[in-house]
Amino acid sequence: xxxxxxxxxxxxxxxxxxxxxxxxxxxxxxxxxxxxxxxxxxxxxxxxxxxxxxxxxxxxxxxxxxxxxxxxxxxxxxxxxxxxxxxxxxxxxxxxxxxxxxxxxxxxxxxxxxxxxxxxxxxxxxxxxxxxxxxxxxxxxxxxxxxxxxxxxxxxxxxxxxxxxxxxxxxxxxxxxxxxxxxxxxxxxxxxxxxxxxxxxxxxxxxxxxxxxxxxxxxxxxxxxxxxxxxxxxxxxxxxxxxxxxxxxxxxxxxxxxxxxxxxxxxxxxxxxxxxxxxxxxxxxxxxxxxxxxx
Numbered sequence: 001x002x003x004x005x006x007x008x009x010x011x012x013x014x015x016x017x018x019x020x021x022x023x024x025x026x027x028x029x030x031x032x033x034x035x036x037x038x039x040x041x042x043x044x045x046x047x048x049x050x051x052x053x054x055x056x057x058x059x060x061x062x063x064x065x066x067x068x069x070x071x072x073x074x075x076x077x078x079x080x081x082x083x084x085x086x087x088x089x090x091x092x093x094x095x096x097x098x099x100x101x102x103x104x105x106x107x108x109x110x111x112x113x114x115x116x117x118x119x120x121x122x123x124x125x126x127x128x129x130x131x132x133x134x135x136x137x138x139x140x141x142x143x144x145x146x147x148x149x150x151x152x153x154x155x156x157x158x159x160x161x162x163x164x165x166x167x168x169x170x171x172x173x174x175x176x177x178x179x180x181x182x183x184x185x186x187x188x189x190x191x192x193x194x195x196x197x198x199x200x201x202x203x204x205x206x207x208x209x210x211x212x213x214x215x216x217x218x219x220x221x222x223x224x225x226x227x228x229x230x231x232x233x234x235x236x237x238x239x240x241x242x243x244x245x246x247x248x249x250x251x252x253x254x255x256x257x258x259x260x261x262x263x264x265x266x267x268x269x270x271x272x273x274x275x276x277x278x279x280x281x282x283x284x285x286x287x288x289x290x291x292x293x294x295x
Contacts, residue, residue: 022283025275026222031291032060032269033068034279036258038287044071044262047278047289049224049269050155051216053144058213059153062294066162073261075163076254077156078268079179080172091180092135100131100139103192112139115199119146136191137183143198144205159266171257173250173267182242190238219294221273228270244276251281 036045046068051058069075094100101109116127120142131139163170183191198205208231215223229239250267257263272279279289 021286021288022280023289025280026226027220027273027291029291030218030220031293032216032219032221032272033065033292033294034272034289035292036263036265036282036287036289038258041258041287042260042262045258045264046072046292047265047267047272047282049221049272050266051213052154052156052268053148053209054153054155054213054216055148055151056153058217059155060217060219060294061153061155061158064292064295069159069162069168069264070166071262072168072264074169074171074257074263075159076171076173076257076263076265077159078173079156079176081160081170082157083176088176091176092138093133094135100134100136101128103136103188104195105192108192108196112195112199115143119143119199119202135183136195137180139195140198143195143202155266159264173253174246182238185241186238216269221269221277221279223273224269225273225277229274243271243274247271247276247278247281250278251285254278254282255285 032049034047036047037043048065104112113124113127116122116131117124120127122130160170162168183194186194208227212224212227215227228243250271254263254265257265267278271277274280283289
């Protein structure tokens with residue numbers, strides 16, 4: 001991963017900026033793409049909100065996005081490109097003394113095994129052998145992806161491909177280790193709850209995903225934020241850790257990057273909206289963010 005640029009010279013030009021420059025909540029205008037401007041930074045930096053899991057019919061990728069990325073000096077995503085598969089696998093494995101089933105009650109285990117047989121077409125023996133050494137998060141991933149196999153597009157893969165084809169530097173706001181630690185820091189009960197939410201309420205999860213995709217196409221990032229905040233469940237309960245604190249940690253990194261180069265930033269749209277979203281946090285630092293129409 002590329003090292004972050006020095007931060008010290010970035011905290012002065014906007015330190016006296018007024019709260020009056022922060023957009024009201026909710027936004028008057030809807031957009032997934034925002035232009036970032038401010039004193040002392042190169043022109044041509046943009047912030048775009050993605051969805052990490054999105055069906056092809058909701059995938060918004062007009063020529064404007066490709067053109068803006070090609071004019072940029074660097075692409076910044078949550079992670080600096082797709083993680084190495086071998087390294088990623090190490091992070092999702094449990095310590096030898098712990099197994100996947102240690103997180104669940106006998107009743108919960110029976111539910112998981114029934115789900116695996118019905119939805120994954122995996123026998124109990126195969127599931128135990130395959131998942132026994134894996135962290136509960138892996139089943140959450142499997143449950144989420146199962147509904148959309150072969151039907152999705154990826155913003156991250158599309159942006160990364162374009163960046164590499166055009167020799168554009170790729171940077172990340174965090175590491176795969178940092179992302180995985182969010183789940184590792186949950187209690188055993190919370191990790192179990194997250195799995196059960198995913199497999200017991202599959203129809204509700206599917207409908208919620210559809211709703212979020214529809215709101216996404218309307219480009220209302222504050223509405224997306226509210227859906228996440230009000231839905232309930234483990235992610236909502238831990239919003240401070242999963243969303244708000246990550247946003248705050250990203251801001252000095254973003255400031256460092258946009259101060260040096262024309263930067264195209266692509267992160268989950270759920271991070272853009274809300275009172276503690278990336279847009280308003282950057283506005284508090286003195287930057288002007290302007291919604292850009294996608295055509």
